[in-house]
Amino acid sequence: MPTVENRGIQIHYEVHGSGHPVVLVHGGTVNFKSNYADFGWIESLNNNGLQVIGLDLRGHGKSGKPHDIGSYGTSNLAGDVIAVLEKLSLARASLVAYSIGTAVALNLLQSTPERFDRAALIATGDGLIGHPPHTFYNILPALVEVLNRTEYPKDLPKYLSTYWNFVAATDGDWQALRALAQASYEPLSMTDAAAITIPTLVISGQKDLVLGRGAKLAQALGQGRYVEVPGADHFSLAADSGVRASVADFMRPSAV
Numbered sequence: 001m002p003t004v005e006n007r008g009i010q011i012h013y014e015v016h017g018s019g020h021p022v023v024l025v026h027g028g029t030v031n032f033k034s035n036y037a038d039f040g041w042i043e044s045l046n047n048n049g050l051q052v053i054g055l056d057l058r059g060h061g062k063s064g065k066p067h068d069i070g071s072y073g074t075s076n077l078a079g080d081v082i083a084v085l086e087k088l089s090l091a092r093a094s095l096v097a098y099s100i101g102t103a104v105a106l107n108l109l110q111s112t113p114e115r116f117d118r119a120a121l122i123a124t125g126d127g128l129i130g131h132p133p134h135t136f137y138n139i140l141p142a143l144v145e146v147l148n149r150t151e152y153p154k155d156l157p158k159y160l161s162t163y164w165n166f167v168a169a170t171d172g173d174w175q176a177l178r179a180l181a182q183a184s185y186e187p188l189s190m191t192d193a194a195a196i197t198i199p200t201l202v203i204s205g206q207k208d209l210v211l212g213r214g215a216k217l218a219q220a221l222g223q224g225r226y227v228e229v230p231g232a233d234h235f236s237l238a239a240d241s242g243v244r245a246s247v248a249d250f251m252r253p254s255a256v
Contacts, residue, residue: 001062006083009071012062013055013084017046020253021090023053023081027099027123028143029166029177031061035098039239048248053093055084057101058176065176072183078107085115094251095119098238099211103128103136103185109196110188120201120247123237125212129220130187134212143181147174159209162235190220197222201250203243205232225250 003010014032022045026035032054036042042052056063057077066072081104085093095116097105102124109119127134146153146163153161167177202218204211206228218226227246229237237243 003063004083004087006058006080009058009064009066009080011055011058011064011080011083013053013087015088016042016052016054017050019046019049019051020251021051021053021088021093022251023055023084023093023095025055025081025095025097025101025104026057026060027101028180029060029163029170029172031056031170033061034166034170035238039244040241041096041244044241044244044248045251048252050094050248050251053084053088053090055080057104059173059180060177061170065173067173067175067179069179069182072180074103074107074185075111076183077101077104078111081108082112082115091115092117096247096251097121097124099123099234100136100185102211106188106193106196109198109200110192113196113198116198118199118201118251120203120250121214121217122203122243122247123205123208123211123234124202124217125204125208125214126216127211128187128214129190129193129217131216134210135187136185139210140181140185144178147178147181157209159234193217193220194222199223199225199250201225201227201247203227203229203237203246205234205237206230207232208234210234 102121202214204213218224
């Protein structure tokens with residue numbers, strides 16, 4: 001099981017196929033396997049001449065799971081991605097991210113633009129540039145409430161209680177994930193968003209009740225494109241074959 005150490009925390013990663021490298025960053029409470037591999041992302045990207053690099057962010061999957069809030073937050077999670085790139089001696093790659101992973105991706109595109117040539121942000125929304133109501137400041141306290149429950153929270157809306165099922169299904173570390181949900185994920189300023197000139201595909205579900213929709217986010221980016229999937233919610237995009245095809249097409253080296 002390949003791992004790389006990032007400031008004392010072991011980060012699990014895996015590499016599939018060959019070709020132009022694409023790093024896949026999963027959403028919160030899941031992992032690379034349950035967010036991407038189980039839904040055919042490896043095969044879809046490999047079949048389009050792309051090498052898949054998957055990792056489990058700290059607190060998730062096969063990676064280390066610190067219980068202190070200070071170990072999480074956008075910059076710490078972004079550091080996990082950079083550590084994997086360094087381990088694999090990759091100077092430049094493409095980036096696919098989902099949900100809270102899109103906050104990590106935007107941090108990477110803003111702080112280390114030389115490491116990435118294009119990006120796809122999936123199940124994301126305008127809250128990442130500070131537009132209410134779907135900001136992490138508003139969303140994460142509800143996730144903490146879910147993670148504090150010892151039984152399935154059937155009294156909560158399904159878009160929240162689903163996270164309880166994710167943690168139970170992946171044998172997640174409840175305390176580590178509570179720490180993750182209490183850390184800081186600051187929105188990107190409009191100035192910093194405009195300065196990101198890396199071609200970026202923003203994909204949102206029409207019925208996403210978690211992070212909403214991302215038309216304003218795409219417009220704010222220097223080279224953003226927006227796709228909205230009719231009828232899709234926050235979670236269904238991972239299993240959507242059309243989304244996989246759109247991302248694979250966008251990620252091909254000749255596509256941009």
